[in-house]
Amino acid sequence: MVTRPIAIAVAPNGARKTHADHPALPVTPDELAACARQCVDAGAAMLHLHVRRPDGTHSLEPEDYRPAIAAVQRTVGDALVIQITTEAVGIYTPEQQMASVRALQPEAISAALRELAPDAAHEPEAARFFGELAAARTAIQYILYSADDVVRYRDLRARGVLPDAPHWVLFVLGRYSAGQRSDPSDLLPFLQAWAEGGDITANVPWAMCAFGPREAECALSAALLGGHARLGFENNMALPDGSTAPDNAALVTNLRRHLDALHRPVASAAELRSWFGR
Numbered sequence: 001m002v003t004r005p006i007a008i009a010v011a012p013n014g015a016r017k018t019h020a021d022h023p024a025l026p027v028t029p030d031e032l033a034a035c036a037r038q039c040v041d042a043g044a045a046m047l048h049l050h051v052r053r054p055d056g057t058h059s060l061e062p063e064d065y066r067p068a069i070a071a072v073q074r075t076v077g078d079a080l081v082i083q084i085t086t087e088a089v090g091i092y093t094p095e096q097q098m099a100s101v102r103a104l105q106p107e108a109i110s111a112a113l114r115e116l117a118p119d120a121a122h123e124p125e126a127a128r129f130f131g132e133l134a135a136a137r138t139a140i141q142y143i144l145y146s147a148d149d150v151v152r153y154r155d156l157r158a159r160g161v162l163p164d165a166p167h168w169v170l171f172v173l174g175r176y177s178a179g180q181r182s183d184p185s186d187l188l189p190f191l192q193a194w195a196e197g198g199d200i201t202a203n204v205p206w207a208m209c210a211f212g213p214r215e216a217e218c219a220l221s222a223a224l225l226g227g228h229a230r231l232g233f234e235n236n237m238a239l240p241d242g243s244t245a246p247d248n249a250a251l252v253t254n255l256r257r258h259l260d261a262l263h264r265p266v267a268s269a270a271e272l273r274s275w276f277g278r
Helices: 029-042 062-076 094-104 120-135 147-158 184-195 215-224 248-261 269-275
Strands: 008-010 046-049 081-085 108-112 139-144 167-173 206-210 228-231
Touching (some): 029 062, 029 248, 046 062, 081 139, 081 269, 094 120, 139 147, 139 269, 147 167, 147 184, 167 184, 184 215, 215 228, 215 248, 228 248
Parallel strands (some): 008 228, 046 081, 081 108, 139 167
């Protein structure tokens, strides 16, 4: 896994932040397209996409997703994998989250197991949903918030609830830490639980995202340990020196500079797609 090029994903906005948080935070389709262009040029291979309703609130509605996806594709073509979020934000039910994905048929999604398969009663429908996505060669990224989530992921894989098909996972560092400020050491419990997965986890790529000004340190630590990185204004707006980043691309550029210094190549969107048979 260490020999893979490092895939950099950018999460430029999230579900709640607005221009009041940062004037360069992209919200509209045109803003997202401009951000995508900057981040491709900086070295990103994936865009983790959140969209909004006309009133600026979080949306999973296809009619809100489609203009943003189209704007990004017009601007960067296939130079970015567009990964749509399924995040509920306390608004959407699992059934509504799945319905949005089925309507959009995207090339990639992120899905929190805690949301789409929160308990045994939800597992049969989750199994059908993820099976459909695997058959369509959708690049699924399962979001894991703790080492306990890793253990549950392993169990769902072992029981066939999650299909035996190419996918990857995202470790969310520091989600429950004070002030949501992540530290590179937050990665260790995830990796211990991951290593205990044996054959189930052996060939599955993993990435991480982190909160706060140590995001870049966390991302670089992950890269050195064989993982990949997601970074951006969704979770952090600060550069390592504590200054506010001018835009999302600056965060990507900073990580890319450190990877270049270590002679670690970054993955293109085409390489990332190849991992999932696309």
